[in-house]
Amino acid sequence: MKIAYQGEPGAFSELCCQAHAPAYEPVPHPTFDAVFGAVTGGSCEAAMVPVENSLAGRVDDVYRLLPDRKLSIVAEHFLPVHMQLMTLPGADPKALRTVRSHPMALSQCRRTIRARGLIPDAARDTAGAARELRDDHDPSVAVIAPRSAAERYGLTIIEPDCQDADRNVTRFLRLVPEAETSEAWPKRGRSPMLTSFVFRVRNIPAALYKALGGFATNGVNLTKLESYQEDASFEATRFQVEAEGHPDDPAMQRALEELTYFTADRKILGVFAADPYRLQRMEGEGV
Numbered sequence: 001m002k003i004a005y006q007g008e009p010g011a012f013s014e015l016c017c018q019a020h021a022p023a024y025e026p027v028p029h030p031t032f033d034a035v036f037g038a039v040t041g042g043s044c045e046a047a048m049v050p051v052e053n054s055l056a057g058r059v060d061d062v063y064r065l066l067p068d069r070k071l072s073i074v075a076e077h078f079l080p081v082h083m084q085l086m087t088l089p090g091a092d093p094k095a096l097r098t099v100r101s102h103p104m105a106l107s108q109c110r111r112t113i114r115a116r117g118l119i120p121d122a123a124r125d126t127a128g129a130a131r132e133l134r135d136d137h138d139p140s141v142a143v144i145a146p147r148s149a150a151e152r153y154g155l156t157i158i159e160p161d162c163q164d165a166d167r168n169v170t171r172f173l174r175l176v177p178e179a180e181t182s183e184a185w186p187k188r189g190r191s192p193m194l195t196s197f198v199f200r201v202r203n204i205p206a207a208l209y210k211a212l213g214g215f216a217t218n219g220v221n222l223t224k225l226e227s228y229q230e231d232a233s234f235e236a237t238r239f240q241v242e243a244e245g246h247p248d249d250p251a252m253q254r255a256l257e258e259l260t261y262f263t264a265d266r267k268i269l270g271v272f273a274a275d276p277y278r279l280q281r282m283e284g285e286g287v
Helices: 012-020 032-040 060-068 103-107 110-116 126-136 147-153 207-217 250-260 276-284
Strands: 002-006 025-029 046-053 071-080 084-087 098-101 119-122 141-145 156-159 169-177 193-201 222-228 238-244 263-273
Touching: 002 012, 002 032, 012 025, 012 046, 012 071, 012 169, 025 032, 032 046, 032 060, 032 071, 032 169, 046 060, 046 071, 060 222, 060 238, 060 263, 071 276, 084 126, 084 147, 098 103, 098 126, 103 110, 103 119, 103 141, 126 141, 126 147, 141 147, 147 156, 193 207, 193 250, 207 222, 207 238, 207 250, 250 263
Parallel strands: 002 025, 002 046, 071 263, 098 119, 098 141
Antiparallel strands: 046 169, 071 169, 084 141, 084 156, 193 238, 193 263, 222 238
């Protein structure tokens, strides 16, 4: 079986595939659109995509593409991220002028970039930036990428773990072709479940307040609420939500039913078990 990811070999997404989906063969793709197309087109059985980072925030492209694709979320995975500042072997650190990486990676290492006086240069992905440095052989350029990229492309790490905080974690979602019916949802097990869905609010006063009120009155905890613009509009018309619970739970059923009165185009993106990392964090914080 094959699992699609965005980036080149050595990227963090490939590391996540290897760690959390070892039964699959990771297959690189240049864009998220190509990743989703590989699954809906049948060349890959699953996809692994990053959706948010504890320092840099959400990955907008994924949330914009996901609602309109026939894909379902079946699992979440948390990957600790350790950034490495690397150069060509023998390059003089004092001669560096530019640092190149994916924008999300650059934003996770602002302090290092500022301290060294480097100019950030956005690349399509971290490992791709490392490969380009090997091919271009420019001693004035540094790259921020995983350790695996340095090893693969023969670069030298000059500052290990250069991210702004030690606790730097990226959350990934594993996607598969969309199920035809709700019977394909995973059944509730011992682990807490999460339900992810999107909707648009109707054009009535206090629509969002009323739409989410059912979750409060039924005791359903929302772990995520994101809004984003569509169709070149400045109105935040689409919302993406994650809630604790399974759609078959009576409380969740009542909350989702009340949601339909005030929203349009509601779609459940996935039902999946909470990752062990999430559970550890909840227990550590006494939730």
